Amino acid sequence: MNSAIRVFKFGGASIRDAERIQNVASILQAYKGTRLLIVVSAMGKTTNALEKVVAAHAAQDGKAFELLNAVKTSHYQLLEQLFEPNDAIYATLNDTFVEIEWALEEEPHEDYDYMYDQIVSVGELASSRIVAAYLAKCDLPTHWLDARDVIRTDNLYRSAGILWDETMECMQRTAVADITEEQFVLTQGFIGSSSENFTTTLGREGSDYTAAIFSYCLDAKDMSIWKDVPGVLTADPRLFEQVSKLDRLSYKEAVEMTYYGAKVIHPKTIKPLQNKHIPLHVKSFIEPEGSGTLISNEVDDKYPPMVAIEHEQAVLYISTRDFSFVAEHHMGVLFNKIAKYRLQVNLMQNTAISFAICVNNVSDRIQRFVQDIEQEFKVTIEENLELITVRHYNQVTIDSLLLGKMVLLEGRTPQTIQLVVKDVPVMKRRV
Ligand code: ASP
Ligand code: MG
Numbered sequence: 369m370n371s372a373i374r375v376f377k378f379g380g381a382s383i384r385d386a387e388r389i390q391n392v393a394s395i396l397q398a399y400k401g402t403r404l405l406i407v408v409s410a411m412g413k414t415t416n417a418l419e420k421v422v423a424a425h426a427a428q429d430g431k432a433f434e435l436l437n438a439v440k441t442s443h444y445q446l447l448e449q450l451f452e453p454n455d456a457i458y459a460t461l462n463d464t465f466v467e468i469e470w471a472l473e474e475e476p477h478e479d480y481d482y483m484y485d486q487i488v489s490v491g492e493l494a495s496s497r498i499v500a501a502y503l504a505k506c507d508l509p510t511h512w513l514d515a516r517d518v519i520r521t522d523n524l525y526r527s528a529g530i531l532w533d534e535t536m537e538c539m540q541r542t543a544v545a546d547i548t549e550e551q552f553v554l555t556q557g558f559i560g561s562s563s564e565n566f567t568t569t570l571g572r573e574g575s576d577y578t579a580a581i582f583s584y585c586l587d588a589k590d591m592s593i594w595k596d597v598p599g600v601l602t603a604d605p606r607l608f609e610q611v612s613k614l615d616r617l618s619y620k621e622a623v624e625m626t627y628y629g630a631k632v633i634h635p636k637t638i639k640p641l642q643n644k645h646i647p648l649h650v651k652s653f654i655e656p657e658g659s660g661t662l663i664s665n666e667v668d669d670k671y672p673p674m675v676a677i678e679h680e681q682a683v684l685y686i687s688t689r690d691f692s693f694v695a696e697h698h699m700g701v702l703f704n705k706i707a708k709y710r711l712q713v714n715l716m717q718n719t720a721i722s723f724a725i726c727v728n729n730v731s732d733r734i735q736r737f738v739q740d741i742e743q744e745f746k747v748t749i750e751e752n753l754e755l756i757t758v759r760h761y762n763q764v765t766i767d768s769l770l771l772g773k774m775v776l777l778e779g780r781t782p783q784t785i786q787l788v789v790k791d792v793p794v795m796k797r798r799v
Contacts, residue, residue, distance in 0.1 A: 370403065371546055372589035374463050377407040377557060377579035381596045381773075382653045383499055384412030386449035392499065393506045395656045396552070402506065403547045405582050406554040408499050409575040410491025411446070415558075415673065418488045421468070426483065428478045433472060440465055440701060443492070443494055450502050457501040464494050481525035482566065486561075489567045491558035492575075500554040509551040519560030519581060520600070521568045527710075528560055528568035530581060539585040555582075576634035580648075584640035591646055592660075593633060594653040600625075600632050600662030603675040614674075615659065618666040621649075621759065622673075624784065628714065628757035630676040638663070673758055673765040681753040682729040683776055683788055684738075686745050687722035694723045702741070709737040714755050715779050715786050725778055726755055726788045750776065756787045 372567055376399075383389050396406075410418075417439045424432040443461060451457050468490050477483040492515075500512040518538040521528035547553045557575020560568045570577055576593055583591040600622070601611040619642040626635040631649060641648050642665075651660035676773045686702065688694055694702075695718060702723065706713060715726040727734065731750055753776065756769055766785065773789040780786075 371549070373403045373405055373544075373586045374399075375405045375583045375586070375588045375591040377576055377593045378409070378499075378653070379408040379557075379575060379593070379595065380412050380495075381415065381489075383408060386446055388653075389450060389499060389502055390462060391445075391592075391653060393503055393508065396503065396508055397506075397654060398656075399552075403550050404547055404552045405543070405547050405588075406510075406552055407557045407575055407579040407582065408492070408496050408554065409557050410494045411443070411498075411638060414442075414491040414495070415488060415572070418491050419474075419484070420423050421488050422480075425472055425487070426480055428476065433469075434464075436468060436472065436798070437493075443498070443690045445589050446498065450498070451505070455501070457498065460497050460501070461494060464490060464497060478527065478645050485528075485567050485569045489556075489559040492558050496554055496556045496589050502732065503552065503554065511546050511553045513543060513546065513553050513555040513710045513797045515556040515559050516561035516565075516567060516744050519578065520554075521560040521562055521570070523562040523564065523566065523568065526569055527571040528580040529569075530560070531563075535581065536728065538583070543582075544586060559699070571634075571636075573631075573634045574636075576637040580637040580640045582645055583646050587644065588646055590649060590650055591641060592649040593637075594651055594656075595632065596652070596654060597632065597650075598652045598655060598658050599650045600630070600663070602672055604677065605630065607677060608675065610673070611670055611722070614671070615663050615667050617661055617663045617671075617674065619663060621671065622663045624759055625676050625757075628676045628755065628786070630674070673759045673760050673762060675765070675769065676726070676757045676759070680729045681714065681726055681755045681788060682734060683724055683726050683750045683753060685722055685724050685748045685750075686741070687747075689744060689746055691721055693717055695720075698723075698745075701744070705737055705741055708741070709733045711737060713790060715777055717777055717779070724777055727751070733772060750790075753790050756789060758785050759783060761785045 378392055382392060386584045389453045421432050421435045426434055468487050471486055500510045502508040511647050520534040522533045557578040558569055562568050579591055599613045599742050600617055601613055605611045623638045626633050645665055648663040649660050652658050711727045713725050715725055758765055772792055774792045775787050777788040
């Protein structure tokens with residue numbers, strides 16, 4: 369019988385330069401002989417750079433090629449550090465970029481999100497080619513898989529939904545047999561393809577989710593996400609001084625924390641793993657021997673306070689124009705519109721005639737939502753807010769988080785407190 373497959377995901381930071389790619393290869397040496405599927409993101413900040421290419425092309429401001437060339441140059445510079453000048457990877461990479469160039473020579477497509485997916489996906493196509501070729505060179509035979517041949521999605525560009533049955537079937541048919549003890553299979557996170565065979569993407573930071581989809585469909589033994597932190601921490605170390613690593617975490621805790629902005633894992637990652645009880649390890653690529661965090665069906669539920677902060681929040685205060693009670697007839701209408709414009713509601717509260725929601729501030733969506741309900745409802749918007757979520761809170765933690773902040777909305781359950789806050793303006797002393 370074949371041994372079980374393991375799934376690894378390496379994000380952009382872990383492959384951002386030649387040294388880091390070499391580090392990934394050295395980590396993988398220890399897994400020779402393992403049936404391993406490897407998912408990689410685009411290198412470093414490539415996705416952000418490609419988003420700028422898309423925006424420039426849409427605006428027709430003449431900068432798209434220049435921006436693309438900067439992305440290409442950084443990729444070629446990397447090749448020079450990792451490969452001999454006559455290596456076949458140069459031509460492969462060229463072919464990978466050529467498709468965007470064709471797209472840029474045409475008029476911008478009227479569907480921005482469609483165009484975005486066709487262009488931005490090249491980041492992952494390029495990085496996966498490079499890493500696969502480099503592993504092969506390091507005596508780690510690696511088969512490059514086009515994720516679009518197996519990750520089948522609907523055509524909701526930029527946040528495509530997985531067609532699970534088709535994906536499962538494609539994986540069984542094409543991917544499984546290639547993952548052997550003799551060779552790894554390496555593929556792209558974040559991308560898939562629609563039934564019309566157009567490239568789609570799963571939403572920013574979606575590579576973790578891709579790895580979970582593979583894990584689910586391949587009945588993986590476990591999945592590991594390799595990060596630049598030692599594991600899942602109690603808070604973001606860039607924002608807080610005192611953080612500690614959690615050795616174990618239940619799926620439920622992981623979902624709660626990631627949904628509200630703990631940036632360590634994409635929130636959609638957990639569910640497919642939980643459904644099949646596949647353990648998830650979050651490990652450090654800088655210190656690969658470290659124990660990391662194990663996310664699984666854990667029973668012990670003693671946790672320290674865990675803090676997640678989501679920036680770029682907006683609160684919409686929605687009230688009826690005719691002073692009828694919001695809860696009476698209007699909730700259904702509002703929820704429908706919220707779903708229609710895909711607002712992510714992080715907290716809500718209602719009083720007799722008004723309804724407040726805290727949402728991620730995606731301004732074009734909010735604008736269209738407001739325009740749609742304006743006739744019936746008056747909406748005021750407050751922006752530049754932060755949403756603080758604390759699981760297993762205590763008063764000391766809350767007090768320290770609220771220093772210099774003013775609370776606009778609050779939601780509390782025995783496990784979780786959520787606070788929408790803004791900075792208190794510093795009073796100027798009069799002289
Ligand atoms: N490269 C994509 C992004 O930066 C996907 C990912 O990193 O997971 O959003
Ligand atoms: Mg990333």
